[in-house]
Amino acid sequence: MAKLKTQAELRKILTDEQFNVTQNAGTESPHSHKYNQQFSLGTYHCICCDTALFLSDTKFDASCGWPSFFATVGDNVVKEIEDLSYLNRPRTEIRCANCDAHLGHVFPDGPPPTGLRYCLNGSALNFTPNS
Numbered sequence: 001m002a003k004l005k006t007q008a009e010l011r012k013i014l015t016d017e018q019f020n021v022t023q024n025a026g027t028e029s030p031h032s033h034k035y036n037q038q039f040s041l042g043t044y045h046c047i048c049c050d051t052a053l054f055l056s057d058t059k060f061d062a063s064c065g066w067p068s069f070f071a072t073v074g075d076n077v078v079k080e081i082e083d084l085s086y087l088n089r090p091r092t093e094i095r096c097a098n099c100d101a102h103l104g105h106v107f108p109d110g111p112p113p114t115g116l117r118y119c120l121n122g123s124a125l126n127f128t129p130n131s
């Protein structure tokens, strides 16, 4: 498992937006990230610790403006946290299980077979194309 980087190290390697999203649970503007409409084959890794999180096979166009997936690459690669920041609309936040980086949220309105929609910030991800 990759060694975790300090906040000072992350400051140096991440853009301001990548840092704000992953470390301060920020949200990038909808339709702003190139990964939103990217469907080439490959693996999406955590931008902070490089853990593989999602495969292009599970990516779908949710028309919500953010990269969306219906499954993670495996069990326990992300952790779920109850997010009550919108009082009348509780959400489930997802974080990288390895380094605790904020990734986005998961909603129960995705397509089969899981019925889940992992709604992610492209800024939290790093795409590696299949070779």
Ligand SMILES: [Zn+2]
Binding pocket: 046, 047, 048, 049, 050, 051, 096, 097, 098, 099, 100, 101
């Ligand atoms: Zn991570």
